Amino acid sequence: MGSLLKMEKKVQFQRNLLYLSHLRIRKKGEVLNQVLVHIVLVGLIFAIFVFATAGRINGRDVKQQVLEKELALLIDSAEGGMEFGIQKAMINGKINNVEIKEGRVYVTVEGLAATKGYPYFSKYSVSVREEGNKFVVSVR
Amino acid sequence: MISKRGAMGEGVFMIYRLLLVSVIAFAIFGISSIFYAYEIEVRDSEAVILTRQVSECLAPEGVFNLDLISEDSRKSILSYCGLSNERFYVGVEVLNEAGDVIAEFSQGDSGSGWVRKLTQGAGQYDPGYRIFEYPVLIGQGISEIEGKIKMEVIVSHEF
Numbered sequence: 001m002g003s004l005l006k007m008e009k010k011v012q013f014q015r016n017l018l019y020l021s022h023l024r025i026r027k028k029g030e031v032l033n034q035v036l037v038h039i040v041l042v043g044l045i046f047a048i049f050v051f052a053t054a055g056r057i058n059g060r061d062v063k064q065q066v067l068e069k070e071l072a073l074l075i076d077s078a079e080g081g082m083e084f085g086i087q088k089a090m091i092n093g094k095i096n097n098v099e100i101k102e103g104r105v106y107v108t109v110e111g112l113a114a115t116k117g118y119p120y121f122s123k124y125s126v127s128v129r130e131e132g133n134k135f136v137v138s139v140r
Numbered sequence: 141m142i143s144k145r146g147a148m149g150e151g152v153f154m155i156y157r158l159l160l161v162s163v164i165a166f167a168i169f170g171i172s173s174i175f176y177a178y179e180i181e182v183r184d185s186e187a188v189i190l191t192r193q194v195s196e197c198l199a200p201e202g203v204f205n206l207d208l209i210s211e212d213s214r215k216s217i218l219s220y221c222g223l224s225n226e227r228f229y230v231g232v233e234v235l236n237e238a239g240d241v242i243a244e245f246s247q248g249d250s251g252s253g254w255v256r257k258l259t260q261g262a263g264q265y266d267p268g269y270r271i272f273e274y275p276v277l278i279g280q281g282i283s284e285i286e287g288k289i290k291m292e293v294i295v296s297h298e299f
Contacts, residue, residue, distance in 0.1 A: 048166065052173055056173060059178075062180075065180055069182045072182075073182060073185055076189045077192075119227070119298065121186075121225040
C-alpha cells in the first residue's frame, strides 16, 4: 500500500514537471514574439524617418536651392566674357526657367517657381537666354 | 496556459498598439517636417571668391599702387572694386616689410566681426570667415617697397 502511494506521488511529480516544462517553453515563445514585435515597430519608425528625411532632401525646394546657389557661385567666380550653359533636363530635375533679376538668380525647378532667389556679387553685367534645350548665362 | 480567446484578445491589442505607435510616429515626423529647413551653406566658397576678387582688384599682377585709391575710397573698398553687397565685410591692412600698417581699407558691416568674436571659442563652426595674407609690391609715389596685404573677409547669412 505504501509503495503504491509512493509510486502515485512519483507519477504526479513527473506530470507536474512535464507541465512546468511545457509552460516554460510557452513563455519563451511569448517573449520571442514580443521581441519580434518590438523590432518590427522600431524598424517601422526608422523606415518612416528615413523616408521622411529622403523626401525632404530630394524635394523640389532643395533642388532649387542647390541650383540657385551653384549658379550664383559660378557667376561670382566668372571673368568677363564667359558663358555657361545649364541643361534643362538634369539630375536635379527639369529646369523650367532661369532668371537674373536685381542681382539675384531665380531658378524654377519642376514647376516650383522661385520666390527668394540667391544674390551674386559679380561686377560684370549678367544676362540669361534660352537656347534649345539649355539656358545660357553670359557674364560680360 | 493562454486560452484561445485570450490569445485572440492579445492579437487585437497588438493591432491597436501598432496603430497607436504608427499614428504617434506620423504625427511627430509630420510636425517636425513642417519646421525642418534644409539650408545649404555656401558662405565659405563666397568668402574665397570675394578674397580673390578683392585681391585682383587691389593688386593686379601683385603690385599694389596706393596712389590709385583715394581717401574716400578707403572706406568703401568693395564699391571701389564694383562688388558692393550688404552681406559682406572686407577689411584690408597694407603692411610694410617691418610689419607696420601703412594703409587700411574696409567696407561693410564691421559689427558682424564683433559678433563673430563674441561667439568665438564656443566650439562652433564658423562659416564665411577668412583671413588671407599674401606678399605684394607696394607702390607709393615713385618708390616701390616689398610688403604684404592682410585681408579679413566676413560673409553674413542670407536671410
